[in-house]
Amino acid sequence: MSEVPKNSFRENQERRIAAEAQKREEKRAEAQLTLLQEEANNTAEDRQSEERHEEIERHNWAEQAVIGAAQLKATQRANCITATAVIVGALSAIGVILSVIAAREATIEANRAWIGFVQMVDPQSMNPPYVLQKGGGIPIDLKYRNMGREPARDIHAEQQVGLYPLTKPRFAMADLHFPILDCQKYGPHLNTMTVFPGTTEEFSGVPINIAGEDVAGSVLDESGVFYANECLTYRTFGRVHHTGACYYLHMSVATHKPEWGVCATGNTAD
Secondary structure, eight states, X not given: OOOOOOOHHHHHXXXXXXXXXXXXXXXXXXXXHHHHHHHHHHHHHHHHHHHHHHHHHHHHHHHHHXXXXXXXXXXXXXXXXXXXXXXXXXXXXXXXXXXXXXXXXXXXXXXXXXXXXXXXXXXXXXXXXXXXXXXXXXXXXXXXXXXXXXXXXXXXXXXXXXXXXXXXXXXXGXXXXXXXXXXXXXXXXXXXXXXXXXXXXXXXXXXXXXXXXXXXXXXXXXXXXXXEEEEEEEEETTEEEEEEEEEEEEXXXXXXXXXXXXXXXXOEEO
């Protein structure tokens, strides 16, 4: 068989087409490589951006924590200051109230009524004089005065009397143990007697006898002493007060006459 003659133009055309196809493949490969590289770069940038974002968030959270701690401390200090201010204010208010109460009490004490017993009049000094006799009674003539600045209102009196036997005519105060009348259990009587400041009053009555006892004879022969516990209850500034006193009638060593003495106990005032 004879050989087909080669066509140089066609070969050149085929080589050209092959070369162009190869170039297109190379360009496509380069394009894919470039795209992969860009994707890799974008991924790296995204990762870096995310890391930067996380770092910024961590930093922001740290700053917020510091700020929150500072605010908490400031709030606690403010609360402490507020609580302290409240306590100081309350104590100041209590102090003012106590001062007002103390001032009021001082004013009342300085201007209230004060009832005091002035004198138990001896029998022979009474008007007219009273002479003790065996088998007779013993008179009471007790003077008292309002020594305060306010009227003493609703005055009420209570009395306890008795005969205290003596073992010997001469005695010391320590030898006498009279009963004590508790004035605190008595109260004033509404709308009764009122004693004004600086005024002296007295209460008296018929001579006192004790059944079965010769009170006057016992005093005269020095076999006993007669005692009288006295209580006055009154009201001043709306408050109840009491004054108590104890007296005893005995034969005086100096005058040999019956005289009243003040007991060592039973003398009270509130």
